[in-house]
Amino acid sequence: MRISGKAVIFGDDVNTDVIIPSKHLTSLDPEELAKHAMEGLDPKFPEKARGGVIIVAGRNFGCGSSREQAPLALKHAGVKCILADFFARIFYRNAINIGLPVLECPGISGRIEEGDILTVDLEEGKIINETRKAVIEAHKLPGFILEILRDGGLIAHLKKRLGGMES
Amino acid sequence: MGKTVSEKILSRASGKDVYAGDIVVAEIDAVMMHDGMAKLVIDAFNEMNGRRVWDPSRVLIVIDHVAPSAYEAFSKVHKLMREFAFKHNVKFREVGSGICHQLMIESGLVSPGSLIVASDSHTCTYGALGAFSTGIGSTETAAVLISGKLWFKVPETIRVIVDGKLPLMVYPKDVILNIVGRVGADGATYKAIEFTGSTVKSMDVEGRLTLTNMAVEMGAKTGIIEPDEKTYAFLGSIGHKADSGFRSDEDAEYSETLKFDVSDLEPQVACPHRVDNVKPISEVEGKEVDQVFIGSCTNGRIYDLRVAAEILKGRHVKRGVRAIIVPASRRVYRQALMEGLIQIFIDSGCAVCNPGCGPCAGAHQGILAPGEVCISTSNRNFKARMGSPEAEIYLASPATAAASAVTGEITDPRRFMREG
Numbered sequence: 001m002r003i004s005g006k007a008v009i010f011g012d013d014v015n016t017d018v019i020i021p022s023k024h025l026t027s028l029d030p031e032e033l034a035k036h037a038m039e040g041l042d043p044k045f046p047e048k049a050r051g052g053v054i055i056v057a058g059r060n061f062g063c064g065s066s067r068e069q070a071p072l073a074l075k076h077a078g079v080k081c082i083l084a085d086f087f088a089r090i091f092y093r094n095a096i097n098i099g100l101p102v103l104e105c106p107g108i109s110g111r112i113e114e115g116d117i118l119t120v121d122l123e124e125g126k127i128i129n130e131t132r133k134a135v136i137e138a139h140k141l142p143g144f145i146l147e148i149l150r151d152g153g154l155i156a157h158l159k160k161r162l163g164g165m166e167s
Numbered sequence: 168m169g170k171t172v173s174e175k176i177l178s179r180a181s182g183k184d185v186y187a188g189d190i191v192v193a194e195i196d197a198v199m200m201h202d203g204m205a206k207l208v209i210d211a212f213n214e215m216n217g218r219r220v221w222d223p224s225r226v227l228i229v230i231d232h233v234a235p236s237a238y239e240a241f242s243k244v245h246k247l248m249r250e251f252a253f254k255h256n257v258k259f260r261e262v263g264s265g266i267c268h269q270l271m272i273e274s275g276l277v278s279p280g281s282l283i284v285a286s287d288s289h290t291c292t293y294g295a296l297g298a299f300s301t302g303i304g305s306t307e308t309a310a311v312l313i314s315g316k317l318w319f320k321v322p323e324t325i326r327v328i329v330d331g332k333l334p335l336m337v338y339p340k341d342v343i344l345n346i347v348g349r350v351g352a353d354g355a356t357y358k359a360i361e362f363t364g365s366t367v368k369s370m371d372v373e374g375r376l377t378l379t380n381m382a383v384e385m386g387a388k389t390g391i392i393e394p395d396e397k398t399y400a401f402l403g404s405i406g407h408k409a410d411s412g413f414r415s416d417e418d419a420e421y422s423e424t425l426k427f428d429v430s431d432l433e434p435q436v437a438c439p440h441r442v443d444n445v446k447p448i449s450e451v452e453g454k455e456v457d458q459v460f461i462g463s464c465t466n467g468r469i470y471d472l473r474v475a476a477e478i479l480k481g482r483h484v485k486r487g488v489r490a491i492i493v494p495a496s497r498r499v500y501r502q503a504l505m506e507g508l509i510q511i512f513i514d515s516g517c518a519v520c521n522p523g524c525g526p527c528a529g530a531h532q533g534i535l536a537p538g539e540v541c542i543s544t545s546n547r548n549f550k551a552r553m554g555s556p557e558a559e560i561y562l563a564s565p566a567t568a569a570a571s572a573v574t575g576e577i578t579d580p581r582r583f584m585r586e587g
Contacts, residue, residue, distance in 0.1 A: 013352050013441065017549035021556070022529035026233075026240040028206050040551040060353035060386060064549060066288040066302040068207050088386055089357050090288055094304035154306050155214050 001122040001150060003081045003101060004130075005054040009114045010041065012058035016091065019062070019070040033069050034076035049078035054118050057084040058109040062091025071095040081120050083108050083127060083138065096145055099153030103127070105138035112136075122146060169416025171324040172391050173359040176299040176413060180282040187323040187420070195311050196298075197225045197276040199285035201267040202241065203232040203528065204305045205248045208286055211309035212251075219255065221315035226257035227274055229267035234523040236262075237531035265496025265522035268292045268380070268464040273405055273498055279394035279412025284311060289464050289546065291382045295375035296402070297394030297412040299359075302383065322388045323422035324415075325355050328364040331430030336580045338474065339374035340466055340544065340564035342366065343381045344435035346427060348445025356386030358422060361415065366429055367392060372401035373470040380465045381546050384442040405498075434579060436542075437562035440550040448567060448579045458541040459484070459572040461565050462493030462520075463527040466544035469502045471565040476508040478569040478583045484516040485575030491533050492517045493525035517572070529553045535560075542571045 018040025020033055027033055038045035055061075055074070061084040062070060071094050074082070081101045085108060095102045101122055108127070112118065116131040125140035141149070151157035170178070170186065178185050180193035200208050205228065220226055228248055236242040245262070252259035260270050268289055271277055279297030284290065286308040293300035303317065311317050327346060360382045367375065375392050382390025392398075394412035402409045433447040461467070461475050472494060484490045492512050494500035500522050503509050512519050526533030527545035535541055535558035543553070548560035563571075566580035573583070 015549045017529070017547070017552045018556075021551040022203075023534070023551075023554065025203060025530060026238045028240060028244070040549075040556050060356060063352060063386060064288065064547065066286055066290075066304055067204065068286075068304040068306060072207075086353075086356060088353075089388060090302050090304060093307065097304055097306040154310065155211055158215060158310070 001101070003054065003120045003122070005052045005080050005118060007056045007112050007114060007116045007118050008048060008053045009112065010055060010057040013060045013063055014041065014057055016062060016064035016067050016070040020067065020073040025067065025069055030072050030076040033073035037073040037077035046077045052078050052080050054120065055079055055082040056108055056112045057082065059085045061087045063088035066090045066094070068094045068098065071098050071100045075100045083120070085109060096148055097154040099149060099156070101149050103138045103141065105136060108136060122149065168420070169418035171359070171361060171415045171419045171421070172297065172393055172413050173299050173324055173389065174321060176280055176282055177319060177321045179280065185321050187321050189321045190318060191321060192316055192318050193282055195284055195315055195317055196281035197227070197271070197283045198308060198311045199227040199229065199267055199271050200308055201229045201231050201287060202234070202244050202248060204286040204308070206244045207305035208308045209247055209251050211306045212312055215309060215313060217309065217313045220257055220312050223255055223257045225276065226312065227260065227271060227276060228252045228257055229260040229264065229270055230262050231266050231523045232528040233531045234262040263497065263521045263523070265499070266464045266467065266524055269467070269495040269499070272296065273496060275407040278402070278407070278409040279398060284308070284317060288383045289380055291387065291389040292376055292380040292464055294379040294382065294389050294391035295372060296398055297392065299389055299391065301389045322357060322359045324359045324361050326361050326363060326421040326424045327427065328424065329362065329366040329427045329429055330364045331366055331428045333366065333429055334432060336566050336584060337429070337432050337434055338564040338566060339370055339377040341432055341435040342429055343378045344437050344445045344562065345429070345432060347381060347384050347437070347443050348435070350385045350425070352384065352441060352443040353386045355382070358387055360385065360387045360390045362390060362392050368395065371470060372397055373468045376468070377465055384546060434564060434567050436567065436577065437548055439548055439559040439561065442546070442548060442562065448577070451561065451577050452579055454561070454577040455540060455575060456488060456542045456571055456577060457539040458533055458535060459488060459490040459568050460526045460533055460541060460543040460545065461490070461568050462495065462525050463545035464495065465546045466565050467493055467495030467499065469499050471544065472499065472503045472508050473506070475565040475569040476511040478566060478573065478580060479515040479517070480511045482515055482573045484572045488572060488575045490517040490572040491520060491526055493520045494522050496522050526553050542568050542577060544568050
């Protein structure tokens with residue numbers, strides 16, 4: 001899987017309350033959630049993300065609550081992939097489960113600037129900075145996580161691999 | 168090689184001999200969801216063609232985040248939850264019952280040695296009873312409802328040893344804030360934190376629950392405390408006999424051991440907008456507050472309400488400040504009524520709301536206006552957590568919160584120490 005897009009930079013400890021403030025959890029519609037993605041940090045983010053971007057962040061991205069609305073809001077706002085030094089664990093699992101690629105890449109935050117064009121090769125665990133002609137190595141994702149992402153998330157994955165999970 | 172409590176629980180639940188770093192598929196002992204996530208869980212359950220819940224007796228559904236509903240959108244979610252709960256015959260707690268984590272504990276679904284997941288990050292709270300419990304997302308919760316299983320990476324464990332006798336009017340909340348301040352918001356990411364030491368051993372289970380509740384604020388997968396006679400006595404007192412559980416081996420491997428001496432600890436305050444931005448009260452005193460919140464899965468239990476009432480008794484909340492008190496469960500509420508605590512709160516001018524998440528959920532009660540300041544006994548002070556991103560939240564113990572309600576500014580509760 002190769003993903004390309006413009007980099008949007010965020011700092012350390014971006015938490016789920018700024019990704020999607022809880023007052024918007026009253027909405028059940030992912031498109032409505034997307035309108036408020038990152039509202040706590042940058043109310044203009046949905047405008048910026050339209051058409052597809054790659055988030056580049058620092059340490060502990062997605063810390064805080066277990067709300068799956070956080071990766072959902074980002075995905076529907078146009079985020080194609082998130083690169084960070086490392087992620088908070090529930091956000092990390094949630095993003096994979098909804099089919100939003102996340103890649104751990106220690107030291108990434110200092111090496112990419114806002115607006116750089118990036119290509120991410122998920123299988124190889126490589127990030128190509130097209131603007132600066134540089135290649136950055138990330139932690140490769142394990143095979144079973146790549147499969148979930150290729151299938152578009154956990155639900156689609158289970159349907160495809162198991163023909164539906166019937167109890 | 169010896170094992171930690173977490174390695175023992177995940178070995179038992181997976182039927183394999185596992186250590187930190189191993190990936191396992193484990194059998195889940197109980198699962199819970201609440202109204203903040205239920206719509207996504209139920210949608211995913213249906214999308215996966217879920218027909219039956221694997222074991223209805225191990226499932227609890229709670230309406231607590233926006234309870235009673237303040238919006239039509241949530242009323243629809245609540246309706247969906249009731250229909251799902253009754254159709255599948257799972258345990259269900261209606262509006263007014265209390266906070267999901269407190270209800271999990273009171274329901275008897277949590278016992279030492281059990282493996283529990285729920286679609287809420289503060290699921291780590293149950294570790295105070297010697298369970299391995301962790302928060303998961305809504306899609307995974309749906310998968311657990313269907314299959315009763317989930318994959319885990321067995322975590323490394325950080326051992327936190329707390330020693331020393333707590334000074335007067337310094338509480339478990341001050342201890343955990345002090346620990347979070349030192350470990351940092353990401354200092355325990357992907358790991359388990361095992362709390363031990365003489366302070367933890369002499370602490371009531373209610374106080375231990377405050378410690379483990381905030382493990383996730385350091386990024387931890389769970390917080391855990393070895394069960395002891397206090398654990399079993401506590402479970403007995405709420406009508407649940409248990410004799411299960413594990414203790415860590417002497418030669419268990421820890422990724423790190425951190426020592427804390429709390430014998431001279433001052434009351435602690437987490438300042439905006441980070442839970443690890445922790446300062447001793449002496450550096451924060453005098454900051455004016457608009458709202459005081461005493462409650463939440465961190466500090467809404469009877470022990471906490473007693474501490475707050477001790478300070479508020481015979482005093483009044485400062486003019487211009489609103490103080491909101493929310494008991495963690497109906498059981499706690501009833502006990503507080505019997506002890507006369509609710510009367511103290513009412514007489515002092517507090518707003519006592521029905522059991523639930525209250526202002527901490529940031530969706531319906533006690534929403535802050537831009538520029539306002541709240542001191543809260545809950546666990547998160549992130550921007551936009553309780554309303555406006557331009558509001559500020561300070562986290563503290565019930566004693567510090569109650570003292571601040573009286574003066575209208577952040578106040579050292581030791582100023583209210585009573586004679587005898």
